[in-house]
Amino acid sequence: MDIDSCSSDAYGYSGDEGASGSSEDGDYGFDPHAEVETSTRQAPYVVFSEEQLRERQEEAISAVTSVLSISRGEAVRVLRQCKWDVNRVNEEWFTDMDAVRQKVGILEEQPVASTSGKETCQICFDEVQAREMRSARCGHLFCRDCWRGYVANAINSGPSALNLRCPLPECTAAVPTAVVEAVASPADLRRFRQYALRSYVEDNRKLTWCPAPGCEHAVEALVDLGAEPLDIACVCGAAFCFQCKEEAHRPVDCETVSKWIGSWAEHGERTGGFYACNRYEAAKKKGDYDEETQRREHAKNALERYMHYYQRWAENDRARLKALSTMKDFQEKMLEKLSEMTMTPTSQLRFLLDAWLQVVDCRRILKWTYAYGYYRFSEQAATGVAAVPRDVLRQRQEFFEFNQGNAELYLEKLHGMAEKEPNAFAEGEAPIASWPKFRENLIGLTDVTRSHFEKLVQELEKGLDNLLADYGAEGGAEGGEPPGAGPSGSQGVPTKARAARGGRAPKRSRAVKGGAAAAAAAGGDSDMEVEAGFWQCAACTFANRDLRAMRCDACDTPRPRRSER
Numbered sequence: 001m002d003i004d005s006c007s008s009d010a011y012g013y014s015g016d017e018g019a020s021g022s023s024e025d026g027d028y029g030f031d032p033h034a035e036v037e038t039s040t041r042q043a044p045y046v047v048f049s050e051e052q053l054r055e056r057q058e059e060a061i062s063a064v065t066s067v068l069s070i071s072r073g074e075a076v077r078v079l080r081q082c083k084w085d086v087n088r089v090n091e092e093w094f095t096d097m098d099a100v101r102q103k104v105g106i107l108e109e110q111p112v113a114s115t116s117g118k119e120t121c122q123i124c125f126d127e128v129q130a131r132e133m134r135s136a137r138c139g140h141l142f143c144r145d146c147w148r149g150y151v152a153n154a155i156n157s158g159p160s161a162l163n164l165r166c167p168l169p170e171c172t173a174a175v176p177t178a179v180v181e182a183v184a185s186p187a188d189l190r191r192f193r194q195y196a197l198r199s200y201v202e203d204n205r206k207l208t209w210c211p212a213p214g215c216e217h218a219v220e221a222l223v224d225l226g227a228e229p230l231d232i233a234c235v236c237g238a239a240f241c242f243q244c245k246e247e248a249h250r251p252v253d254c255e256t257v258s259k260w261i262g263s264w265a266e267h268g269e270r271t272g273g274f275y276a277c278n279r280y281e282a283a284k285k286k287g288d289y290d291e292e293t294q295r296r297e298h299a300k301n302a303l304e305r306y307m308h309y310y311q312r313w314a315e316n317d318r319a320r321l322k323a324l325s326t327m328k329d330f331q332e333k334m335l336e337k338l339s340e341m342t343m344t345p346t347s348q349l350r351f352l353l354d355a356w357l358q359v360v361d362c363r364r365i366l367k368w369t370y371a372y373g374y375y376r377f378s379e380q381a382a383t384g385v386a387a388v389p390r391d392v393l394r395q396r397q398e399f400f401e402f403n404q405g406n407a408e409l410y411l412e413k414l415h416g417m418a419e420k421e422p423n424a425f426a427e428g429e430a431p432i433a434s435w436p437k438f439r440e441n442l443i444g445l446t447d448v449t450r451s452h453f454e455k456l457v458q459e460l461e462k463g464l465d466n467l468l469a470d471y472g473a474e475g476g477a478e479g480g481e482p483p484g485a486g487p488s489g490s491q492g493v494p495t496k497a498r499a500a501r502g503g504r505a506p507k508r509s510r511a512v513k514g515g516a517a518a519a520a521a522a523g524g525d526s527d528m529e530v531e532a533g534f535w536q537c538a539a540c541t542f543a544n545r546d547l548r549a550m551r552c553d554a555c556d557t558p559r560p561r562r563s564e565r
Contacts, residue, residue, distance in 0.1 A: 044223045045242065047235050050197070050216045057200045060086055068093055070106070073177030076196060077104040080162065084204045105165055105174030109137045121146055123167060134182065136166045138173035148183040151175075155188045159195040211245045212238035229254055239364065249368045251460035252375075260371045309374040313367050320363035326419065327356035338426040342435050351439060355418040355446045362411045362453050369404050372460060376400070396464040407456050408536060410449045417442055535559065 048056070063086050064075040081104050082088040093100050101107070118127045123146040133141040142150070146167070154161040164175040180192060201207045201218045210217045215236040223230070229241045231248035239248040241257075249257045331353065339346045377397040421438055424430035430438075535544050537552035537559075544552055550559045 044221065044230060045232055046220045046222060047210075047232075048218050048220065053197060053200060053218055057084075057197065060084060060200075064089055071176070071178075074104070074106050074174070076162075076177070077106065077174055080104075080199055080203055084200055102172075105136075105172050107137045107173045109139075123150075134179045136171075136173040136175050136179070138166050138168075138171050140166055140168050140171060140173075142167060144183055147179060148185075151180055151184050152188055155184065155192050155195075159199065161192060162195055162199055208242055208245070210234040210236060210238055211240055212236050227253070239361070248364060249371075250365065251457045252368050252372045256371060256375055257368075259375070305378075306374065309370045313370040316363050316367035316370070320360055320367065323356065323359045323363060323415065327353065327360070330356070330422070334423065334426050338422055341426055341428060342432060344435075351443050351446070352418065352422055355414060355442055358446050358450055359411065359415050359418060362407070362414070362449060365453050365457060366404070366407060366411065369407075369456075369460070373397070373400060373404070376464070400460075400464055403456055403459065405536070407453055410445075410452050412536070414445050414449045417445060 060079060061072055061075045064070070064079060065072055067090060068075070068078070070078070078089050078093070078100060079086070081100065082092060117130060119130045119133055119141050120127055121133065121143040122140060123142055126143060128143040130141065133143055134147050135141045150167050151161075151164070154164050161180075164180070165171065166173040166175065181189060184192060198209075201209055207218050207220050209215075210219060210232075212234060215234060215238060217234050217236060219232050219234065219242065221230055221242055225243065227243070229243050229248075229250055229252075231239060231250050232242050233239050233248075240246065241248055241254060244254040244257060246254070246257050246261070252260075335346055335349060335352075338344075338352075339349060377393060377400070421430065421442075425432070425435060425438070535547060535549075537544060537557055544559075546553070551557065552559065
């Protein structure tokens, strides 16, 4: 069983929309005894292999040749002119056939001199037997050697060879594909045909190549996109955006991605950021601090804010790559062993790889939520042309961070279950009798996590202003007290968000067992941390299982006080 066979399903369908976002009972929103339903929603794209692309291309060519009664090569030219849209070809051809023929170089065929004698080649001026010469519809004859050199030079120059015209500068007749096939070398002919195949994808606005190195698959979008991003999961395992060809990046749009990966490229510790600026160094030597203070402080704060978001973006990216590597190692080294220990066919262990693929996908989504937060709650959002009142912006940020943190809790729980428990079964450290229960729990948690992240993406794309209004958490801009305002000072923030930041939480339906509850009562851990069974480092996002620990086990960063969370 290989990874590639799982990738498409892991990204291409949506989970259960009705899954609960939280649970007081520790079951994380799913019933382990219920049957797990497979989503039937059709993915908004289709992935094609090179062979499938050729078949679809031939279908389009055959449809045009049968209706318009033109040659195959001429059909290709007309289809390329119309971006490989058969309906558009028929519409434009029957609207103004002469205009279309003129554009693509399909001229009226001119009579050719008798093939019994000799004719002069109009390139080398040698006299050659007419039967050994070739011409386009224009009737201009050239010898085989000149045609061979002309075609080879055009093919070596790139895909423009598909638009090859008669060698005479003043002639616009298209060179027939039959001529190219007759004179080109086998290597050049393969390249020419590859150009034609690539044209089918690159000239078609609904098709695009997978940008992963070495991948030869193409993707067709089945929906009208406009300017919206569309995340694609190729069968090679790559996830990318159909629009900008960068990695898949929902919930942020392509413009945000461009700004995030471009404008701050040189602002890092390697370059020294603002403090490597020559102007700053000169001002420092002169003692001109007063007039530079405000600008320096603003630049320092901006850089620190960027690094805060960038470090978390980068940590999640590293965690994503680490999860992908761990999944591959598990597949190669542990899958067969686990199959033997649990007496389960490998075909029935797909749920484990589905869980890992979901972890990888969630890490990617979580990574881009930090780019979303950086631009969505920037100083410009509060002071720019479309400025948002600072208190409203703060409410939105608090609500965003609550949802972001809640998603992290689900992800860490799924990551821990997928990583540790299968190894325990494979090594014989866990009783085999508990395997069915583990399987049900992991499948359920994978579905709930998928659903939770899908909702997070949809909510962020919808907009936090609309979302807060839906939750009754944000009041009007005219200044009245927002619904849900309370004495905790967290006006406008939903009850769960206030609890996550240390405010008063709703009563729990069940008592929390063990010493963790006592720690929470003493003010050490938030209710969400107690429920999840770990606290998350603010610096590296590591999930620390020891609720009494005051420093991160991964990066040694001090644990924030409850009032700071």
